[in-house]
Amino acid sequence: MDKKKFSSYGIQDKMLLLTGYTLLGLFVLAIVIPVIYIIVASFIDPVTLQNKGITFDFSKWTLTAYERVATNAQIWIGFKNAVVYSIVFTVVSVGITLLCAYPMSRVDFRGRKFFNVIFMITMFFGGGLVPTYLLIGNLGLLDSMWAVILPGAFSVWNMTIARTYYRGIPAELREAADVDGADELVYYFKILLPVCTPIIAVLALWQFVAMWNSYFDAMIYLNSSAKQPLQLVLRAILIQSKPEPGMVSDIQSTAQRAQLAELLKYATIIISSLPLLVMYPFFQKYFDSGIMAGSVKG
Amino acid sequence: MMSNSTSVSAGKQDSKTREFHNSLVYVKQHWQLYVIFLLPALALTLIFKYIPMGGILIAFQEYNPFKGILKSKWVGFSYFQRFLSSPDFLSYLANTLKLSVFGLLWGFPVPVILAFLLNRIQSKGIKKKIQLALYLPNFISVIVLCGIVKIFLSVTGPINLLLGSQINFMTMPGAWRTIYIASGIWQGAGWGSIMYTAALANASQDLKEAAYLDGANILQQIKVVEWPAIKDIVVIQFILQAGNIMSIGFEKAYALQTDLNLASSEIISTYVYKQGLISGNFSFSTAVGLFNTVINVILLLSVNKIVAKMNEGQGL
Secondary structure (H helix, E strand, O other): OOOOOHHHOOHHHHHHHHHHHHHHHHHHHHHHHHHHHHHHHOOEOHHHHHHHOOOOOHHHEOOHHHHHHHOOHHHHHHHHHHHHHHHHHHHHHHHHHHHHHHHHHOOOOOOHHHHHHHHHHHHHOOOOHHHHHHHHHHOOOOOOHHHHHOOOOOOHHHHHHHHHHHHOOOHHHHHHHHHOOOOHHHHHHHHHHHHHHHHHHHHHHHHHHHHHHOOHHHHHHOOOHHHOOHHHHHHHHHHOOOOOHHHHOOOOOHHHHHHHHHHHHHHHHHHHHHHHHHHHHHHHHHHHHHHHHHHOOO | OHHHHHHHHHHHHHHHHHHHHHHHHHHHHOHHHHHHHHHHHHHHHHHHHHHHHHHHHHHHEEOOOOOHHHHOEEOOOHHHHHHHHOHHHHHHHHHHHHHHHHHHHHHOHHHHHHHHHHHHOOOHHHHHHHHHHHHHHHHOOHHHHHHHHHHHHOOOOHHHHHHOOOOOHHHOHHHHHHHHHHHHHHHHHHHHOHHHHHHHHOOOHHHHHHHHHOOOOHHHHHHHHHHHHHHHHHHHHHHHHHHOHHHOOHHHHHHHOOHHHHHHHOOHHHHHHHHHHHOOOHHHHHHHHHHHHHHHHHHHHHHHHHHHHHOOOOOO
């Protein structure tokens, strides 16, 4: 369709477009302004920030917050743990999910309907918090990384998506492999998986981001501070307003310490959010195709 | 007659054993499918999903961790009665339902509207930039989002600086739901619009041209071209979200709770957590959780049925 000039619209259409675009513009501003505010505020001297808010008088700007956050050990421990948990979780979860989806995608697979029911039930019904917690305790997994990783590693929803994807692969590929006498494993790893990279990338990204952003399981299962992932460290600083002791302990006055704690929040937000935000443009095309995979039913 | 029916049932018997034999042969030939491909997922499911389902029994016991499930005393439905008859019950249930129903009613249309608006933008460059901004909040974590909300709404925060007031929003039960839902839209609406935008881009070119040539106005174009292109996805998304009404997330609600806004922020999932893992009332907490799950299953099935009726017999 050719581009249409605004003046060529009817009066009703003009009103509609104006209202719509105004709302859209307000929405965009509601996102952009807070983001800019946080970035700028993270550089402002704590006293000025509390009394006047942000300022573009650069004599009031300081790197203090970044120095204090970046030199704090707990933040880096949190980062390291988050990276480890997210990578291990992604590998385990996507691996198991992709494997399971293969027999479930095959029409000839005996027991498919039975297993499907077993899996589907868990999407609607579950034991709930306490029974799961007691199980983790009985398995001796409390305060272990695996308590955070294993219970949610197999995702029925992702399995259905992978299964749908497998089914879209032309049957000729498989027939060709059968002629060659390739067994299941060879066919699966050498022929099927290589043509499934888009869906593998999508599932991996979903799982990585989900683990990176979660805090509940870590909060209930991991007690030692050496095992805490980033989000738990952030929770103490941002939600409970309890900055890591080393960040503010050199300040004597309570009021000043509170002001500093407030400032540290801004720098913490920037430092902790940067990795995913930087990663995002590189993976955008996968995310987009993943959204489509999630919108069709399995 | 008699002999005929016996021979039929014998035939059935026969075909059943043959079927069973065939299955055995199949499993033997394809053992890899079961052991290598299926088993890891099946094992995780049985251990981490089905064993806890058995653990639900403690909701009907006075569970004592030292005695275990086998030796704890059975108390029937008394924990359910205690919960259902407590004055808190209605308030937690209402908080949960209001939060998710209002969240759905306010939040669901926004991505659809955003997609319609984005679809009307003719300059590709501007559209890309707007989308970049709209998607951005999706990439911050729940904790960071709640941290931002708390900073902006704090007594000394920018909103109060702007208004010249000293309102502590986070301690107002009346403001809590609005904060939760609005911040959810702020974070998720842009990202939620992607699939609608993609579906709109795939709308039939012929229809578009025809509508254009007929001089249809925008509302008519939406009705004839754009709405049909996304209707199916909208319906599916609505079912999925409506079905999750009782399983509204713990993480964000808990992160936005303060002692003073509990009157509206205490929902069933946060209550289950506090009762179970903080106060150690294992049985009571499990009973409350089970109650929640059962309602959720009923909701899911009913929503699916309603949609199936509206959608000419096609549910999920």
